[in-house]
Amino acid sequence: MPTQEQMKSTLQAYVDGFNSGDVAAVTGLFADDAVVVDPVGNPPMEGRAAIDEFYGNAVSAGAKLSLDAPIRGSHGDRAAMAFTVTVPGMRVRVIDVMTFGADGKIVRMEAHWGPDDVES
Template sequence: MPTQDHMKQTLQAYVDAFNAGDPKAIVALYTDDAVIEDPVGNPPIAGGAAIEEFYTNAIAGGAKLTLDGPIRGSHGDRAAMAFTVDVPGMKIRAIDVMTFDADGKIVRMDAHWGPDDIET
């Protein structure tokens, strides 16, 4: 199982790569068969190619991430972060929960946000 420190560093690397406009660096943090559900309740996006397309589109839309507090670890295989997505014309307040495999790669990302978390 990955350590809390590793999981927190991975989530910080995720934010840094996103803000640097580097979808390939984000995808490298995931396993090849990872799944993202963004937001929870939407159909899952699975696999490296689909995940890279998702992040490429988000970055191309001008989105930037700002952490709202420290990244949180767990006693298990998950870590979470509360952040704001700044997209031109709106802000989305979200909490992402990432699940890690034994090698420290992300196997699942669940994004928690809903209509009340969008500010225009």
């Protein structure tokens, strides 16, 4: 299991990757067979091709992430963060929960945001 520091560094790298427009820096944090659920309640996106497409679109759209509070760890294989994502003309309040594999890659990402968490 990765350490607290490794998991938190990975979440920070995810934020930094968005903010520098570096999609490979974001997608490289994920295992090839990772599952992304964004938002929770929508069908999961599974595997490398789906993840590359999803984050390629998000970074291309100019999404920038700002942490609302320090990243949290756990006593297991998860870390979580509350942030606001800004894309031109829209802001969304989100809480992401990431689950990690033994090698430190993200194996599951679940993004919690609802219709009421979007401001245009």
